[in-house]
């Protein structure tokens with residue numbers, strides 16, 4: 001049985017989380033087929049093979065050029081039948097979630113979302129998933145012959161030792177009912193790095209004392225090419241816009257590196273950041289709860305640490 005992986009393409013590039021999905025799928029089954037809709041760069045094609053896909057079903061037909069969860073779900077269900085695959089893996093995202101739900105209904109397959117582990121050895125198909133906005137885990141078992149999994153960001157390391165992927169054109173059936181909403185235009189916020197997609201996030205809390213000090217957060221973010229975030233009280237007090245509020249009631253982020261400055265590490269804040277690959281905490285209180293969730297910690301005054309860290313980053317990165 002093969003394993004199928006949906007590749008999400010954003011701004012012409014395959015998302016990092018989709019490469020994680022390929023590597024995860026290839027650890028379940030060496031016969032991993034990726035499915036991509038739209039143009040792919042030569043660089044991405046090479047990375048798809050290196051990440052572990054052995055075959056790529058490439059859809060280039062015009063109706064599938066715009067992201068469309070209904071059409072993509074129909075096409076993926078068709079690809080599952082065509083390849084005889086028993087498992088479909090998608091990276092968790094708003095598009096991935098919508099496609100996963102629809103595809104599982106079409107295939108009468110079980111759906112396990114927010115998966116964080118490879119299937120266990122104990123027989124059946126059992127995986128761990130993150131629940132309660134990342135505050136707990138559940139052990140789950142798929143009891144159907146086919147299954148759809150959405151993978152939490154940073155749940156798998158991206159392989160780089162795979163081979164060249166074999167590319168095959170795939171023309172899914174075009175169903176009018178899947179195209180009942182037309183996208184007339186797309187406008188994207190420009191000039192800043194969007195938080196949910198950022199690879200590095202520098203986030204400030206009440207320990208920054210006031211909005212007049214955010215130049216220190218922005219300075220480090222700029223030096224690192226990072227997005228800026230904040231804790232809830234910071235946005236409640238209008239020090240920062242609400243779109244930067246990270247946590248249980250704000251945005252969930254999953255960067256490679258989350259830098260928390262002057263944030264205590266309340267459970268509601270951690271719920272938004274605990275999918276991060278690495279967490280660096282800067283706090284003057286050595287007892288701050290955030291240090292328990294941190295990979296790296298600096299006990300110090302943010303107003304002394306940030307300027308020195310920013311200068312060091314600039315010197316290192318040029």
Ligand SMILES: Cc1cc2nc3c(=O)[nH]c(=O)nc-3n(C[C@H](O)[C@H](O)[C@H](O)COP(=O)(O)OP(=O)(O)OC[C@H]3O[C@@H](n4cnc5c(N)ncnc54)[C@H](O)[C@@H]3O)c2cc1C
Pocket residue numbers: 204205206207208230231232233234245246247248249250261262263264265266267268269272282283284285288300301302303
């Ligand atoms: C239902 C509910 C939902 C919530 N949802 C969210 C959410 O989504 N996101 C969220 O963030 N919060 C949320 N909260 C609030 C949460 O419980 C905390 O109150 C909040 O996260 C605290 O923000 P903070 O860490 O910025 O401030 P504080 O708790 O005041 O912590 C400030 C930290 O800064 C440190 N500090 C002070 N001065 C310095 C300095 N000079 N240098 C370095 N460190 C310094 C202090 O040691 C302290 O650890 C929610 C609460 C509830 C009840």
